[in-house]
Amino acid sequence: MLNNQGRPTTPKDSAVASHETFTRNRGLQMEEALLFEIGRTDVTGVDLDEPASFVSRLGHLAREEEIGLPGLSEPETMRHYVRLSQKNYAIDSGLYPLGSCTMKHNPRLNESMARLPGFSDIHPLQPQSTVQGALTLIEELAGWLMTLTNMDAVAMSPKAGAHGEYCGMAAIKAAIEAKGEGALRKVVLVPESAHGTNPATAAAIGFEVRSVPAGADGNVHPDAVRALMGPEVAAIMLTNPNTCGLFERQIVEIAQILHEGGGYFYCDGANFNAIVGKVRPGDLGIDAMHINLHKTFSTPHGGGGPGAGPVVLSSRLAPFAPVPFIKRDGDKLALVEDAIGTQALGRLTAFHGQMGMFVRALSYILSHGSDGLKQASEDAVLNANYVRARLADLMSLPFGNRPCMHEVLFDDAWLKDTGVTTLDFAKAMIDEGYHPMTMYFPLVVHGAMLIEPTESESLASLELFIMTLRDLAMSALRGEKTRFEGAPFYAPRRRLDETRAARAPVLRWTPPQPITDAQQAAE
Amino acid sequence: MSETRYTKDHEYIRVEGDVGIVGITDFAQGQLGDVVFVELPQAGKVVAKGAEAAVVESVKAASEVYAPVSGEVVDVNGAIEGQPGLVNEDPAGKGWFLKIKIKDKAELSELMDEAAYQAFVSSCS
Amino acid sequence: MRYLPLSETDRSGMLARMGVTHVDELFADVPAHLLLKDPLDLPRRKGELDVARQLGRLAARNVPASSVPFFVGAGAYKHHVPATVDHLLQRSEFLTSYTPYQPEISQGTLQYLFEFQTQVALLTGMDVANASMYDGSTGTAEAVLMAHRVTRRKKAVLSGGLHPHYAEVVRTQSQLAGDDVVTMDADVRASEDILSQIDATTSCVVVQTPDFFGNPRDLTAIAEKCHANGALLIAVFTEVVSLAALKSPGAMGADIVVGEGQSIGNALNFGGPYVGLFATRTKYVRQMPGRLCGETLDAEGRRGFVLTLSTREQHIRRDKATSNICTNSGLCALAFTIHMTLLGEAGLKRLARINHANAVQLSGLLAGVKGVEVLNQSFFNEFTIRVPGKAADVIEKLAAKGVLGGVPVSRLLSGKGLDDLIIVANTEVNTDEDRATFVAALKEVL
Known part of the structure; x- marks a missing residue:
């Protein structure tokens, strides 16, 4: 018998270059409906047993209204999010040259370390005797950060770069108030080239922002700073290397101007990754600098966070670091959680910072050495x-x-x-x-x-x-x-119509309204 | 006869009697791009020359609209709140922002006239 | 070095092609005397195996929640997270992408943010939600700032049932900004008179429900008094699962609802990263902090999503921004939304019932222990007990017996005469055996 399963195996020239498909998918490029269009409120992808009967203790506040949350079974869930993922560009798929954002490789060792139950499955408020390893890890990372920057202290709790800026500038404000100059020093100098977070942070802490013009060579010049310096100046916020991708050549002199005038030098450390191990910020006269662990030490950006923004501080600012911080007592570590009776700032966040990011960052640092x-x-x-x-x-x-x-x-x-x-x-x-x-x-x-x-x-x-x-x-x-x-x-x-999105914002899904008789009549 | 004066921040004020109609210039709307939102003051608000009187936003930019002269806001253009695109389409006409009862007409002389403003704009671009 | 693709040959070839003899010439702008010649005196590079050993040793010195009977809550909760969640989180396209600044190649992130915003709005009973904050505490502080912008007033009133860390974050921020804060005394039994604090100078009232001590709060009367005085009601939660069991803050009249989303999709992580949920009414959306994703069309008329209303944000508004927030908690929001999708309404409500049923059972058992008093009239999945003696000592003794039995209130509120109180949480992870072990151990240490 002749096997009749033969078929053409050489592609033919096609007259039709491309056509609109029925599904609007284009081969592997899949369209995906919204969760709310495919999910059903009575479907779940989690098997849980109904509890045995019990007497409610919710009082008179039990929720009676429907929530309206659709569910998907596990296979549907997998497909929904895998299809969504395929619409994203990622470092793992290609070069991601987003300046100032530092999209470098995210080592997977760091992911597995962060998922060790000894780090991921511990509670911030369980007894400190049961988390000595975690406190040691934070202390060890803090040690690396202080040595790499040659600074005296580090506040570990800030949740991201902007939060770190807030912490550093808050410490500066506290130091100024401790000197009795709170009413006087109200101005913060910010170069025009700065990240938007810098002026936003200064304003949030009640400082007035004064703009420093950039020189024709892309650097901030001591003369420009000197011209703006005065007894009302609390600090400068300078990014180094700066946002033009240049090292601030005269940074040491700028620091001197600030210090001689009684001000402080805040450095935006977003670009620290260019100079780790090459020059230490503490040697440049910096008083405070946040370190974006998600940039320099490669904790994943995750589509917009989470990040982590520890702040290294000079000896002048160290007493004002916020609680909590770790204190060593012999071979035991303890968290200082109460600011009362110290100069320390109060809490900037619940708990102790981005532990998950600390593990990844230390794993990255130890790997590199x-x-x-x-x-x-x-x-x-x-x-x-x-x-x-x-x-x-x-x-x-x-x-x-x-x-x-x-x-x-x-x-x-x-x-x-x-x-x-x-x-x-x-x-x-x-x-x-x-x-x-x-x-x-x-x-x-x-x-x-x-x-x-x-x-x-x-x-x-x-x-x-x-x-x-x-x-x-x-x-x-x-x-x-x-x-x-x-x-x-x-x-x-x-390209997407951003004007339309902003003029009549649609910020959530709403159920389609049935067409009314009046609308039907109008059509 | 109305007379129009301009500020360095690209607001115009068209004087009609005691009242000035304030908006942003065609050059300004072009620089901002598609306007998506405006925030107007309440009528009755008293503003000083150079003080923030309104806010105008496009997708990628936001600007304050400063009062070209001192006075009381007597009317605002509610139409541009619902249709911010009017600021792009007809900045000098339907896209006006507010009317100010001018306190001191002498302040007008500190502003640019049409010719001076056109020269100023060409130096900006 | 395994992470660095350039070989020595590549490096020297690239330098030669640029006409540079040594890489330090590229660092010419660094003051020469400060340029480090040698690596700092710190440990050198390590292979995977060595790093894993070193960190593994540190991890082994902690007691994970899953290894013991575990009843610790008070702002972070141990729940079971389905395996699917972490698998999807670790997809390269989610894990290793940036904030979706280029919408054409970020529709995956943008669509899940849109879905996340909708889920949060539904849960809280509000109109709109943002794309997340760092956590519940910083979100609460941002909510207070937002209320100040909306009302143009500067005085916040904090309920004595608000998580003490959250209250402290608000106070720290307010002190720096020069705003006023009234903090009510710690309110163990939900009996405070907060209504009398509300007047025409009040910007906002911040009330947590269930509160720090586990009491669900009825916000209706507070909302009415706030609105009569032109103030906003900010409702806070630390246990998001409770929203499935209790009347939503939106239904009770809250203007801003903010809280911690960690319970859904996210591990305990010793306190972070977590995910702040933030929702409000449509009329206040332009005063909202944080990123917002909105629906639109592309050039071919297809539905797509973009970040929108960005003029509120620091990268455009600079010193006039609504907040300095930039990076938020994207991946934690993804974990939340995937877990919530797996649960759906049916699963979430059942999860809430299990949590509540377990807590009811535990409260009965603990009430039967001599000397122990359960203080709550009502609760969801955690409540406060009074023990004879110092709660902190009891917790340490329990830990020595291998039971993590809750949080002594004194750890967060010291010097307030609350040294004999323990907050006990109970979720779906606790078994009958866990509860029996806990009760037996407690009897022994008392």
């Missing part, structure tokens, strides 16, 4: 400079072709008269399989494009990225606007 941390900083800086050097002939560098730190800043001067904007260029990168760089930040540069490749990229990966940007840049310069204006073409969504 002091030699690996130094190498990581050098590689991050090397990669950024390599990108700079290879693109400098096509794209414009606002502060000249000088070495940068871990990120390189281009502006849009080179796009002038092409009709292509920074936004268009970024969206075209999406079609090429890259996450765009940080755009339109810092504000001091027009059409900013801030590229941070991180140390996690191989040379081959960098080369392909560079060649891609060169191809896009040449295309823009040739005036091939259509490739840019409509981009992205190949993402799960085309």
